[in-house]
Amino acid sequence: xxxxxIPLGSWADDFINFITSNFSFLFDFVRTVFxxxxxxxxxxxxxxxxWVIILVxxxxxxxxxxxxxxxxxxxxxxxxxxxxxxxxxxxxxALVLVASILAILVSIPLGILAAKSDVGxxxxxxxxxxxxxxxxxxxxxxALILFRVGVVPGIVATIIFAMAPGVRLTELGIRSVDxxxxxxxxxxxxxxxxxxxxxxxxxxMPTVMAGINQVIMLSLSMVVIAGMVGAGGLGQQVVAxxxxxxxxxxxxxxxxxxxxxxxxxxxxxxLGTGSTPIGRLLAxxxxxxxxxxxxxxxxxxxxxxxxxxxxxx
Numbered sequence: 001x002x003x004x005x006i007p008l009g010s011w012a013d014d015f016i017n018f019i020t021s022n023f024s025f026l027f028d029f030v031r032t033v034f035x036x037x038x039x040x041x042x043x044x045x046x047x048x049x050x051w052v053i054i055l056v057x058x059x060x061x062x063x064x065x066x067x068x069x070x071x072x073x074x075x076x077x078x079x080x081x082x083x084x085x086x087x088x089x090x091x092x093x094a095l096v097l098v099a100s101i102l103a104i105l106v107s108i109p110l111g112i113l114a115a116k117s118d119v120g121x122x123x124x125x126x127x128x129x130x131x132x133x134x135x136x137x138x139x140x141x142x143a144l145i146l147f148r149v150g151v152v153p154g155i156v157a158t159i160i161f162a163m164a165p166g167v168r169l170t171e172l173g174i175r176s177v178d179x180x181x182x183x184x185x186x187x188x189x190x191x192x193x194x195x196x197x198x199x200x201x202x203x204x205m206p207t208v209m210a211g212i213n214q215v216i217m218l219s220l221s222m223v224v225i226a227g228m229v230g231a232g233g234l235g236q237q238v239v240a241x242x243x244x245x246x247x248x249x250x251x252x253x254x255x256x257x258x259x260x261x262x263x264x265x266x267x268x269x270x271l272g273t274g275s276t277p278i279g280r281l282l283a284x285x286x287x288x289x290x291x292x293x294x295x296x297x298x299x300x301x302x303x304x305x306x307x308x309x310x311x312x313x
Contacts, residue, residue, distance in 0.1 A: 016142050027146045034098070034152045042094035050086050054078065057263065064270045076259040083252040085234065092223045092233035093260060095151060099158035100219045104212055107163040111170025111211070112196065121171065128164045136161045136225050144229055154226025154235075162218035169211030173204030213268040220261050 020027075045053060054077045061070035080089050114121040139160050143153035177200045185195045201208070227235020234253045241250030 016145055020145060030156075031147050031150075031152045034102075034147075034155050035150070038094055038098050038151050038155065041097055042091055045090040045094055046087060050077075050081050053090070054081075060267065061263075064267055069266060073263055076263065080256045080259055083256065085237065085252055085256040088232070088234045088237055088253065089256045089260060092220075092235060092257070095154060095158070095226060095231060095233060096216065096219045096223065096260075096264070099155045099162065099222075100212075100216045102155070103159045103163040103215050103219065104166055106159070107166030107211070107215065108170050108208065110163075111167045111208075112174065114167065114171040115174035115200075116196075124167065128167055131160055132164045136222060140225065140229055149230040151226070151231045153229045154222070154231035157229075158219050158222040158226060161222055162215045165214035165218065166211040169214070170204070170208050173207030173211075174200050176207065177203045209268065209271055213265065216264050216268055217261065220257065220264065223257060 139157040223235040237253035
């Protein structure tokens, strides 16, 4: 038997002990901020009567996908109420929204950096590979040590697990923009920041939104794992059903997760296409204003042209 062994685990343990001893104030601050953000979002979602949230979801569905999706969203959310999982669903939705927003705020700038810098891309890609292939349960161990039991370790583990597709698809979208379009902007003297803001990001938006969609879906997939560290919500219900072998509770909690996943997936997927009912309505209004402005301009220029036309003797 080979007695040689690389003590990687001991090094990782020493590293965690070092940062816990020297930077505990920083992790306490992060815990307070994340916990406060979660409690605020959870308060917004869970405090109103369930029918208010359902009406808001129906209105969003109507604007984004149309009346059929709005009706489906209402039916799905009523099913969650009917199986008595509404409070847990709102707790899980709050965790998903907070973790997704934080992951998006980190992943999109990193994706832009990777798209703009080949060196940055070569550094970021191996890190993303490591983050995606590492089992999600492993993230919970240092998260529990650094942030203690509660919702915050679940949020931190979710951010780490979910942000990789946001970085990758943002980089892919920006790099896929036609180089000739970028060169045309440079020829007109546009700054790199303006080219990014007005040319590259708008053209890459479908791919970026696909990355955001994947971030949200991966965040929702972490709900059960977050329930193992005291995050509550539907994940805690699934964990409880596993410990008691309760098929009924597990099915109801799992069905609620599926309904939330379908709603969030269809919403973000439609935003990525740019073809939504509200988008078509706004585009139609913009087109009518442009036609009206062009007609007014023609009406004003016609008398001026008549004045400049020489009259025959």
